[in-house]
Amino acid sequence: MKKWLLLAGLLLVTATWVTAAESAEALRLSLPQAVALALVDNPDFVLARHRQQSAAISVEATRGRYLPSLQGSVGASENYQHQTAPGVPDQQQNADLQLTASINLFNGFADQAALDASRQQLQAADADLLRQRQILTFTVASRFITVLSDDELVQVAAQNLKNQQDLEQQIEAFQRAGVRSVTDLYQQQAATAQAEFNLVDARRNLQVAKLQLLQTLGRTPPTTIEVLPPGTQAFSAELENLDPGRIYAESLASRPDLLAQQRQIDAARQQIRVARAGYLPSLDLQATGGTGYSSAGNGSFSGQLDDNRGASLGLKLSIPIFDRDQTRTNVAQAQLSVADAATTLHKLQQQIGLEVGQALADYQRARQQLFAVGRQLDYARQALAASEARYRVGAMTWIEAANARTVYVQAQGDEIRARYSVLLQGLNVGFSRGDLEKLMNLLATQESSL
Numbered sequence: 001m002k003k004w005l006l007l008a009g010l011l012l013v014t015a016t017w018v019t020a021a022e023s024a025e026a027l028r029l030s031l032p033q034a035v036a037l038a039l040v041d042n043p044d045f046v047l048a049r050h051r052q053q054s055a056a057i058s059v060e061a062t063r064g065r066y067l068p069s070l071q072g073s074v075g076a077s078e079n080y081q082h083q084t085a086p087g088v089p090d091q092q093q094n095a096d097l098q099l100t101a102s103i104n105l106f107n108g109f110a111d112q113a114a115l116d117a118s119r120q121q122l123q124a125a126d127a128d129l130l131r132q133r134q135i136l137t138f139t140v141a142s143r144f145i146t147v148l149s150d151d152e153l154v155q156v157a158a159q160n161l162k163n164q165q166d167l168e169q170q171i172e173a174f175q176r177a178g179v180r181s182v183t184d185l186y187q188q189q190a191a192t193a194q195a196e197f198n199l200v201d202a203r204r205n206l207q208v209a210k211l212q213l214l215q216t217l218g219r220t221p222p223t224t225i226e227v228l229p230p231g232t233q234a235f236s237a238e239l240e241n242l243d244p245g246r247i248y249a250e251s252l253a254s255r256p257d258l259l260a261q262q263r264q265i266d267a268a269r270q271q272i273r274v275a276r277a278g279y280l281p282s283l284d285l286q287a288t289g290g291t292g293y294s295s296a297g298n299g300s301f302s303g304q305l306d307d308n309r310g311a312s313l314g315l316k317l318s319i320p321i322f323d324r325d326q327t328r329t330n331v332a333q334a335q336l337s338v339a340d341a342a343t344t345l346h347k348l349q350q351q352i353g354l355e356v357g358q359a360l361a362d363y364q365r366a367r368q369q370l371f372a373v374g375r376q377l378d379y380a381r382q383a384l385a386a387s388e389a390r391y392r393v394g395a396m397t398w399i400e401a402a403n404a405r406t407v408y409v410q411a412q413g414d415e416i417r418a419r420y421s422v423l424l425q426g427l428n429v430g431f432s433r434g435d436l437e438k439l440m441n442l443l444a445t446q447e448s449s450l
Contacts, residue, residue, distance in 0.1 A: 027219070028226045031144050031443055034217060038140045039133065041218025048132040055118075055125035062118040065111045068103035091295075097305070098290035105285055105315075108277030117270035120263045127260035134256065136216075137440060138431045142424060143213040147227045149420040150206040156412045157202040161195040163405070168192050171398075184398040191402060230443040232423060238442055239363065239426050247433050248356050252349065255434035261348055265341040272334040278327030284316040352432070359432040363425040370418040373411065380404075380411040 029037065039045060075096040104111070168188045174180035210225050217225075252258060289311040293304045320327070387404035390396040430439035 026224045026226070027217075028228065030228045031141060031230045032440060034144050034213070034227070035137050035140050035440065037219075038136055038217045042136055042216060043218060045132060045136050048129050052122075052125040052129040055122045059115070059118045059122050062111075062115045065104070065114065068101055071100045073098045073100075093293075093295040095293040095301075096290065097292065098288065101287045103285050105283045106280075107282040108280030110274045110277035113270045113273035113277070117267040117274065120267035120270065124260040124263035124267065127256040127263065131256040131260065134431060134434070134436045137436055138427060140213070140216050141427050141440070143209065143216055144227055145420045145424050146209045147206065147213055147225075148229055149416055150202065150209045151227070152416045153413055154199070154202045154206050156409065156416070157195070157199040160405075160409050161192070161199050164188070164192040164195040179394070180398075187398055187402070191405075230423075232443065234442040235423075235426060235439060238439065239429060242360055242363070242429070244357060244360055247360065247429070248353055250435070251352050251356050251433040255352055258345070258348055258352065258434075261341065261345045265338060265345060268334065268338040268341045271337065272331060275327065275330035275334045278320060278323060278330065281317060281319045284318075286314055286316055288312045355432040356429075359425070359428045363422070363429050366418065366421040366425040370415075370422050373414040373418045377408075377411040377415045380408040384408040 027037075073096075075094075075098075077094045079092045079094070168185070168191075171180055171185050171188045175182055175185045211221065213227075214220065214223055214225060219225075289309070291305045291309045293301050293308070298304075299307060384404045384407075387396055387401045391398070391401040427436065427439055430436040
């Protein structure tokens with residue numbers, strides 16, 4: 001009875017798992033589609049958009065300084081007196097209504113400088129958002145390529161396991177026929193077990209890579225994903241004959257983070273003008289109107305409000321005489337901010353030079369590596385075919401044949417990694433020079449060739 005209950009429980013769990021797997025969202029994505037999805041759902045990029053929107057709101061807030069301010073006030077009071085003159089009530093109610101308007105006519109050009117600074121900061125935020133877009137695009141591409149590579153490595157491991165199992169059956173038949181020793185069979189069984197573990201490990205790496213890609217896309221399990229390999233023909237042609245000097249010059253003109261830093265310098269310079277406004281006078285136009293009511297007065301409530309109306313219009317001039325060195329220190333701090341921003345710009349230019357040079361070197365190295373491992377794979381394939389033929393006729397030991405198989409499987413993996421490394425390092429060239437979208441578009445327009 002217990003056995004049947006256990007079997008029913010296992011069937012229920014299995015059915016539940018299958019139902020959950022079938023209900024999970026499945027994504028079949030090309031690289032451009034994955035990037036587009038991440039730009040919508042990635043939390044880090046959503047936060048970057050919020051920072052850009054905050055900068056736009058700051059421009060609106062700064063522009064509001066040019067508008068007049070209008071304030072209204074209503075006051076009411078009730079007074080009690082212990083002793084009053086004959087005929088005078090000991091309780092009195094009062095009400096006051098007032099409307100005040102003010103507009104600044106001149107404040108040392110601080111408003112204009114602050115508006116210019118906020119506009120420069122908005123442009124810097126726009127450029128920062130574009131760079132964050134490129135960072136996210138490159139991250140998605142990197143993890144997408146990792147999934148592609150790990151998927152092919154799983155196929156290699158699965159094929160290797162099948163080959164090892166077939167070979168084990170052959171050796172077992174040879175051993176029964178007395179052609180091979182039992183030692184060869186045991187060694188082959190150990191090699192098959194290792195191949196089984198290698199397949200498990202490859203599948204684990206693929207699963208982790210898919211989870212990392214899902215995280216970058218802003219999705220969570222149980223969403224499943226299938227990636228489609230991109231074409232690289234036009235992509236590779238674009239990266240031919242790369243000149244380091246030309247690419248560095250292009251990066252100085254197109255890198256969004258460099259443009260953002262230049263706008264930060266402009267904004268910091270405007271802050272100097274804001275600080276210097278403290279040396280100059282300010283002029284405000286003020287207008288006030290109001291009325292009031294008192295129970296001690298003559299007339300009704302509405303009548304008193306009409307009779308007690310009053311208004312005033314005037315100019316207020318404020319001249320700074322001594323502000324405890326606040327303006328001087330503010331100007332000094334603003335000037336130091338400009339110097340810091342300029343130093344950061346120079347540092348960024350040097351960093352870009354390093355990134356461009358390293359990206360080009362890595363791309364050239366990846367191409368040379370692909371050429372080398374391609375030759376190694378050809379040689380390993382030929383060596384494996386020869387060793388298997390010699391082992392079948394007894395002209396080679398099992399260890400020598402096993403080494404040939406190991407070298408061939410390793411060469412297969414190296415070729416896969418090298419092939420996708422060329423793609424990734426090529427994208428890194430575009431990332432370092434600031435035109436990653438151009439290379440991504442070239443990948444999007446080609447048929448699958450990997």
